[in-house]
Structures are given as C-alpha cells and as structure tokens.
Amino acid sequence: MRYLVFDSGPIISLALNNLLWVLNELKKHYKGKFIIPPEVKREVVEIPLQIRRYKFEAFQVLELLSEGVLSLFETENLVSESEEALELANTIYYTKGHPIKILQRGETQALILAKQLRADAIVVDERTTRMLVEQPEGLKHVLSSKLHSRVELNKNNLARFNELAGGIRVIRSVELVTVAYELGILDRYLQGVDEPLLKNPRREMLEASLWGLKLKGATVSQKEIEQILKLERV
Template sequence: MKTLVFDSGPIISLTGNNLLWILEPLRDAFHGTFLIPRSVYYEIVEHPLVMKRFKFEAYQVRQQLEIGVLTLIDDAKVAKLGDELLLLANNIFSSRGQPLRICQRGEMEALAVSILKNASAVVMDERITRTVVEQPASLQKILRHRFHNAISMNATAAQKIVTTCKNISIIRSVELATIAYERGLLDKYLSRKSSAEERSSLLDSVLWAVKLHGAAVSEDEINEILRIEK
C-alpha cells in the first residue's frame, strides 16, 4: 500500500488556515494511506489536548485520525530507527567541540517511517531537517554566520544520513496546497465568474497563509509557484 508520511509542521499549517479538510480528498486521490508517527501524534494531538491552548486544533486533527484520513503508526522499529537518525543528524555539526543538536525526535521519526514503509514521500515543512537529508553542507554557512565560531562538520555522519535517506522524497505544505488548487479543491473560495487573475490571487493568498503559519518557503519560491501555475 502506498504511503505518505506527515511531520507536524504541515498539519499545523493546514489546521491553522482551516485547510485541514483538503487532506481527505487528497488522500482519495493518492490511493494510499497518510501516516503520522507517534511523536508527531503526541506533539499535535495528545499534548495539546491536556492544555487550554490549541486544544480545539488538536480535536480537529484527532477527528482526521478517527475518520481514517490520517493513520497513526506506533512501532518500536520506528522509534529505534528514529533514534539512530537523530544521533547521526545531531553529530554532523559541532561548535567548540560540542555537537549541535539541531534536530528533534519527531522529525527523525517521520523519516524513519518513510524508510521502513518505503513511503512515496514525506510531507515536511521543517527546513533544517530537509536540508540535513538533502544537502547538509548547506547548513554550515548558516550556523557559522549565527554562532560567530568555527563550525566543524562531521562529513562521515553527513554522508551516512544522506545515504540512509537517499530514497526519501520530501514535499511541503505549499506543494500540497498547490496540488489542492490544481485539482480544483479550492474553487469553492472563488466567485462564480472568477477571472484567471482572481484564481492566481487565491493561490497566492493560500501560499502566503501557509507560509505565515510556519511553512518554510520564501517569497521568491511563492512567486515561482505562481509563475508555474499561470
């Protein structure tokens, strides 16, 4: 069965923009399962359910699990591989002899699920983790700029994580939103006689809404998407 794995960020971003509903028709078009790992479930559902803030958001996400749009995967193998990936990721860079712990378990578990289930892709907005998987050397410059210190890179750890994750494809919530737009799912927000300009404006508004809720996408990238979609 085909699977698409979700990290916390895209679900948070979609929920925050009243767009969580697009997951069901997208899941149908995907003809597979949308998975979330245990740590993601804890972060976006279990933990906020016992607090006041974001409790309603947690209810909304939980509903998606209850109707089967999202499926929780709670597996010891995921936790084990997640820990191994976390150890690798957090030993790539160091400053003053201390490793920089730049990633967290939830993100690594999403990658672990993807590897173990041979997932079609991971939906992840988190740019640091994406970069660790796709091109870890790019991070060194940013870390150096910020820490004002020599940042050392463990090339072996970097290569190992890239190799381990080589079959993982990553897309973001902006790509999901764009697919929803392409498939006409967002047409209900248009007036009856919408011009091409208004359609483009709608897409622009959705992409910015997703960006402002934490999706790692630049203004240039949004403009590029709009150009592609014209």
C-alpha cells in the same frame, strides 16, 4: 501500498489556516495512505490537547485520524532506529567544540518511517530537516552564517545517518496546497464570488493560501511563492 509520511509542522500549518480539510480531498486522489508516527501524534494531538490555545486544532486532527484520513503507523524497530538517527543528526554539526541540535523526535520518527516503508515522500516544512536530507553540505554553510562561527561536519555520523534516513523525497505543505489548487479542490472558496476588489480571484486565492502557510510556520520565501504563481500561470 503507497505512503506519504507527515511530520507535525505541515499538519499544524494547515490546521492554523483552516486547511486540514484539504487532506481529505487530496487523499481521494492518492492511491495510498497518509500516515504519522507515534511521536508526531504526540506533538499534534496529545500535547495541544493540554493547551487551551491549541486544543481545537488537536480535535481537528483527531477527526482526521478517526475518519482514516490520517493513520497512526509504527514499525517494530521504529523507536530504536529513530533514537539512533536522532543522536547522529544532533552530532553531525559542531561549532566551537559543541554539537548543534538539528532534529527532534517527531521529525526523526517521520524520516525513519518514510525510509523503512520506502514512502513516496515525507511532508515536512522545517528547512533544517529538508536541508539535512537534501543538502547537508549546504546546511553547514547556513548554520555557519546563522551562528556567525565556523561549523565542522562529522562525516562518519552523516554517513550513518544517511544509511538510516537518507534518499527520501521531501515535500512541503505549500506543495500540497499547490496540488490542491491544480486539482480544483480550492475552488470552493471561489464559488459565487463576485468582488470588484479581486482582479484575478484564482491567483489571489492561491497567493493568499500560500502566504497564510508562510505566516503560520511554513518555511517558504516570497520568491518561492512568486515562482509558484508564475508556474501555475495565474
């Protein structure tokens, strides 16, 4: 079985842009399951159900779960390995003798679940998480620049963390939406459109969706958006 494991960030970004429906269409093209661990469900359903501002988005996620677009998934030792990985991740980087908190439980469970199941990828928007998995040395320099102080790296903790959660392919919500664009899934927004202000409707629709994600939480730069538009030749 093939899996894509979702962190809460991309689900929230898609929900806030009214793009959760895209997951249902993408799943039709993916021969596998879209899954979330229990802590991610808590972050995208249980907590927002108690907050009026985000309650409707929680109902949208519940609909995806009830329809099987998203599936709740847990392994026998998910919690124990996640807690170990969480403690390790948050004691890898130090500044002025104090550890720097890097991960939270939701994204840690998603990472561990992806590793345990040998998932095709984890879908996560948080830049810090992506860099910890892909460029831990680079993250050290980013943190140092952000904190304006020297950052030390505990290599033993990093090595053990990599045993638990390293080597995972990371993709973002912007990549999912770009794939949806390539598959023609987003063409529903162009049906019957005849607006003089739109010089290139397909380009502007893709650009608008990517900027919407950026402005609602997805970590993507203006340069990256321009590169995507260039690669898509729109």
